[in-house]
Amino acid sequence: MALAATKNNKSIALKRKGKLKEFWRRYKKNRSAMVGLVLLLFILFCAIFANVIADEDAVTRHNPEIRRQGPSAEHWFGTDIYGRDIYSRVIFGSRISLMIGVFSAALSLLLGGVLGAVAAYFGGWLDDIIMRIMDMLMSIPATLLALTLVAALGSSTTNLVIALALSNLPSFARLTRSSMLTVVDSDYVEAAKAYGARNGHVIFKEVMPNAMGPIIVQTTQSVSNMILTASSLSFLGVGVQAPAPEWGAMLAEAREFMRQFPYMIISPGIFIIITALSFNLVGDGFRDALDPRLKD
Amino acid sequence: MLRYIGKRLLQMIPVLIGIAFIIFFIMDFTPGDPARLILGQSATAEAVEQLTEEMGLNDSFFTRFFRYIYNAVVNLDFGVSYRTMKPVFDDVFTRFPVSIYIALCGMIGSTLFGIPLGVLSAVKQYSKLDTAVNVVAMTMVAMPPFWVAMVLILVFSLYLGVLPSAGATTWIHYILPTITLTLANGSAVLRITRSSMLETIRMDYVRTAQAKGVPRRVIIFKHAFKNALLPVITTVGYIFGSLLGGAIICETVFAMPGLGSLIVLSIKMKDIPVVMASIILLALSYGVIMLIVDLMYAFIDPRIKAKYQRG
Numbered sequence: 001m002a003l004a005a006t007k008n009n010k011s012i013a014l015k016r017k018g019k020l021k022e023f024w025r026r027y028k029k030n031r032s033a034m035v036g037l038v039l040l041l042f043i044l045f046c047a048i049f050a051n052v053i054a055d056e057d058a059v060t061r062h063n064p065e066i067r068r069q070g071p072s073a074e075h076w077f078g079t080d081i082y083g084r085d086i087y088s089r090v091i092f093g094s095r096i097s098l099m100i101g102v103f104s105a106a107l108s109l110l111l112g113g114v115l116g117a118v119a120a121y122f123g124g125w126l127d128d129i130i131m132r133i134m135d136m137l138m139s140i141p142a143t144l145l146a147l148t149l150v151a152a153l154g155s156s157t158t159n160l161v162i163a164l165a166l167s168n169l170p171s172f173a174r175l176t177r178s179s180m181l182t183v184v185d186s187d188y189v190e191a192a193k194a195y196g197a198r199n200g201h202v203i204f205k206e207v208m209p210n211a212m213g214p215i216i217v218q219t220t221q222s223v224s225n226m227i228l229t230a231s232s233l234s235f236l237g238v239g240v241q242a243p244a245p246e247w248g249a250m251l252a253e254a255r256e257f258m259r260q261f262p263y264m265i266i267s268p269g270i271f272i273i274i275t276a277l278s279f280n281l282v283g284d285g286f287r288d289a290l291d292p293r294l295k296d
Numbered sequence: 297m298l299r300y301i302g303k304r305l306l307q308m309i310p311v312l313i314g315i316a317f318i319i320f321f322i323m324d325f326t327p328g329d330p331a332r333l334i335l336g337q338s339a340t341a342e343a344v345e346q347l348t349e350e351m352g353l354n355d356s357f358f359t360r361f362f363r364y365i366y367n368a369v370v371n372l373d374f375g376v377s378y379r380t381m382k383p384v385f386d387d388v389f390t391r392f393p394v395s396i397y398i399a400l401c402g403m404i405g406s407t408l409f410g411i412p413l414g415v416l417s418a419v420k421q422y423s424k425l426d427t428a429v430n431v432v433a434m435t436m437v438a439m440p441p442f443w444v445a446m447v448l449i450l451v452f453s454l455y456l457g458v459l460p461s462a463g464a465t466t467w468i469h470y471i472l473p474t475i476t477l478t479l480a481n482g483s484a485v486l487r488i489t490r491s492s493m494l495e496t497i498r499m500d501y502v503r504t505a506q507a508k509g510v511p512r513r514v515i516i517f518k519h520a521f522k523n524a525l526l527p528v529i530t531t532v533g534y535i536f537g538s539l540l541g542g543a544i545i546c547e548t549v550f551a552m553p554g555l556g557s558l559i560v561l562s563i564k565m566k567d568i569p570v571v572m573a574s575i576i577l578l579a580l581s582y583g584v585i586m587l588i589v590d591l592m593y594a595f596i597d598p599r600i601k602a603k604y605q606r607g
Binding site for chain 2: 032136248
């Protein structure tokens with residue numbers, strides 16, 4: 001019995017490994033997806049080893065003697081109006097942006113996913129109520145909704161994550177609902193129900209894994225969306241607060257001086273682009289690799 | 297058809313009330329005391345307390361909300377701005393046209409950019425041109441609009457001095473915002489056009505036309521493009537709807553007096569009546585735009601028209 005169980009587990013593990021290998025084989029053939037992956041690894045490297053490759057003190061230390069210096073061997077990206085090293089700030093900024101992007105997308109996926117799944121699975125009036133509320137939220141532009149929420153909750157990084165997650169909730173709920181609906185009607189779900197499986201089992205073991213593809217793709221891409229919106233809100237002064245080295249906040253600070261010191265707006269902008277681009281490309285790569293219609 | 301329109305308009309009412317509730321609820325949490333804002337920092341505590349009582353701000357949340365809805369629906373009275381003490385729509389309606397122009401410019405720019413390039417890259421799938429267009433599109437989505445706006449101002453206003461960097465008085469003021477919004481939204485139109493075209497190009501009727509020897513140009517524009525248009529129209533409509541209130545960044549950087557910047561200002565000042573009126577107006581416009589999009593479907597696709605006529 002025990003032996004049979006191990007053997008069974010082993011074959012499941014093998015099958016899963018085969019799936020992953022197949023996924024990777026198809027993913028790496030896609031050149032733009034690989035570019036995205038390299039960019040993503042670069043940003044991850046910056047975030048993880050920020051304290052090795054940059055100077056943590058220089059992020060917040062005011063140094064009037066060296067303020068407003070252009071790029072040099074000592075300060076690669078120059079120094080800002082307070083004499084802080086822009087290179088160190090940009091590198092440490094990758095931690096903030098990645099954290100905000102990943103956490104808010106994950107939270108949005110969790111909440112939206114549960115709502116969408118409940119709506120799809122139970123249907124009826126519950127479905128109607130949930131989806132009508134989502135429609136209402138959809139008709140307020142996401143940036144505006146996030147802005148209103150941050151204003152209500154107070155400006156802080158945590159509240160920014162909550163606001164971003166809530167304002168993107170409708171798209172996750174809709175997507176989960178629609179991709180679940182196609183699965184819910186399938187024969188194997190009917191079989192599981194007929195077999196007497198409980199709701200939780202059917203949702204998490206049968207429906208979820210099969211409805212996952214589009215959801216993974218959207219989550220990856222929404223990370224990039226969240227990072228862009230977060231930097232916009234910080235730019236408007238309601239997101240991450242100074243002196244934290246958030247890219248959008250850095251650009252807001254540099255805005256007044258951009259005529260005399262244009263270098264101040266270059267590096268934070270480039271880093272936002274790299275980060276957002278990497279998640280978009282990787283998301284596209286996932287979609288192509290997961291799409292059975294594109295199978296060769 | 298009229299019945300369908302009427303039904304859709306009626307359906308908007310509960311949606312708008314729901315949105316009003318959500319915004320009223322969120323704004324209730326916003327820190328700040330309206331009475332204090334109106335009277336200023338020098339006012340005495342008694343005066344502030346008296347005004348709070350007069351404005352009915354001591355009542356419970358639901359009492360205030362239902363009073364608001366009652367006044368809005370029955371008397372069409374959306375209140376007075378706490379900041380200017382004038383009826384809210386004085387401010388909202390002077391700014392709304394600017395927002396409409398901005399959104400129109402952004403929508404037209406994105407369409408003119410996205411549709412031709414999208415069709416071209418679909419027709420020449422896997423060519424160098426297709427790759428180049430895709431790279432440009434991907435980079436465009438990743439660029440934060442406020443950064444693009446800053447770079448444009450730097451180059452065209454500060455260095456070259458050919459275009460104004462702030463204001464909304466002449467059409468020249470709309471050039472840089474249009475470029476900004478086109479860069480931000482054009483790739484969405486491009487990508488949907490490309491994928492929709494790729495789908496229709498593979499349809500049987502396109503192959504039939506090819507087999508019949510119909511000229512390539514006619515196949516692309518008459519057979520494929522017309523049928524590929526539906527999702528493109530939805531996207532363009534959605535862009536217009538979201539730009540109406542979502543061009544906040546653009547309005548802020550270019551100092552344009554639109555609705556978006558009014559909302560930002562009002563949120564910061566806790567000017568609840570203005571925030572409510574603006575967002576309700578935006579949501580209403582969004583609903584109307586989506587209705588227009590659906591009606592346009594009917595003009596393009598006779599099958600959908602038949603469905604509407606059945607009610």
